[in-house]
Amino acid sequence: MARRLYVVRHAEREDNVNHNWRKKYPGFTEDNTPLSDRGRSQANELKEFFRDIEISNIYVSPFDRTMETATILLDGHENKINVEPGICEALYLCEKPAGFWGVEKLKEKFTRVDLAYCPAFSHPMPEEGCGDSACTPRVRKTIEHILDLNPGSGNIVLVGHGASIGGVHSALGHGFQYVGQATVSIFDETAPNSRKFKLVESSGASHLSPSNRKNLRAY
Numbered sequence: 001m002a003r004r005l006y007v008v009r010h011a012e013r014e015d016n017v018n019h020n021w022r023k024k025y026p027g028f029t030e031d032n033t034p035l036s037d038r039g040r041s042q043a044n045e046l047k048e049f050f051r052d053i054e055i056s057n058i059y060v061s062p063f064d065r066t067m068e069t070a071t072i073l074l075d076g077h078e079n080k081i082n083v084e085p086g087i088c089e090a091l092y093l094c095e096k097p098a099g100f101w102g103v104e105k106l107k108e109k110f111t112r113v114d115l116a117y118c119p120a121f122s123h124p125m126p127e128e129g130c131g132d133s134a135c136t137p138r139v140r141k142t143i144e145h146i147l148d149l150n151p152g153s154g155n156i157v158l159v160g161h162g163a164s165i166g167g168v169h170s171a172l173g174h175g176f177q178y179v180g181q182a183t184v185s186i187f188d189e190t191a192p193n194s195r196k197f198k199l200v201e202s203s204g205a206s207h208l209s210p211s212n213r214k215n216l217r218a219y
Contacts, residue, residue: 001153002189005197006053007168008046008073008159010065011039011182016217029099031089034064042182042212043072049184049207051076056154059084059146061161062100067110069182070159080114086121086142090135090163091128098125120145132163133176139167144195151193162218172197179203180216 014021015033025034035043050073059082060070066088070081083103091098102123107113120142128134150156158168162178165185169177172187173196179185184204187197205213 002192002194003147003150003153004155004189005168005172005187006050006155006157007165007179007185007187008069008157009162009165009179009181009183010035010061010063010069010159011042011046012036012217013039013065013181028064029095031094032064032099032101035068038212039065039182040068040072042208043069045208045212046073046182046184047075049073050157053155055079055157057082057146057150058157058159059087059142060159061085061088061164062103062106063088063161064100066159066161067106070157071110071112073159074112079112080117081110081112082114082117082119084117084119084121084142084146084158085123085125086119086138086145087158087160087164087168088121088125089161090132091125092130092134093163097123132166133170135163136167136170136176139164140171143168143171147195153192169199169202172199174199174202177202178218180205180218182208182212183216 013033014036062083166176185202186200190196
């Protein structure tokens with residue numbers, strides 16, 4: 001068997017529905033919004049999607065919204081979270097430096113964090129151009145790093161952002177594609193260790209209930 005990549009975009013953000021969200025979360029920078037209540041509901045539906053899938057490893061952007069999405073969807077699994085800034089948001093959309101927390105602080109809130117994981121990228125993040133697709137070289141290098149760590153077969157989960165998931169599509173040869181929040185894109189390796197992946201599904205949302213499937217903000 002070859003490898004399968006499940007690429008998940010974080011669920012709905014608090015700032016999507018509450019422009020005064022920082023009064024509720026004063027310890028967060030402008031680029032590091034948590035999930036909304038609806039986002040947590042969507043993440044619980046992601047949990048049901050992954051319930052019977054054996055996850056080999058999971059790699060998660062360090063922003064709070066991705067970490068919380070991953071933590072919820074992992075309920076029922078034993079996996080630790082590999083914090084991977086290489087699949088974080090496009091840097092032109094972030095504070096300078098990007099406002100995500102370091103792994104030690106993340107570990108205090110998200111106990112599944114694996115402090116032993118060595119990511120492809122960490123602070124200081126590389127210079128990056130403007131535009132969503134500017135993150136693609138970073139994402140491509142990150143995917144190579146993850147594949148190096150996971151030879152053979154298995155189900156690998158990535159939890160990222162609209163831009164970085166567009167970069168995953170592009171890096172795997174399928175062109176930059178936008179995906180909705182709380183959606184799952186699936187890529188299957190064409191042969192063991194070939195590093196060539198066919199696109200099985202992009203922005204899949206069938207796991208979401210009708211109310212949670214509305215306005216997924218793909219753009």
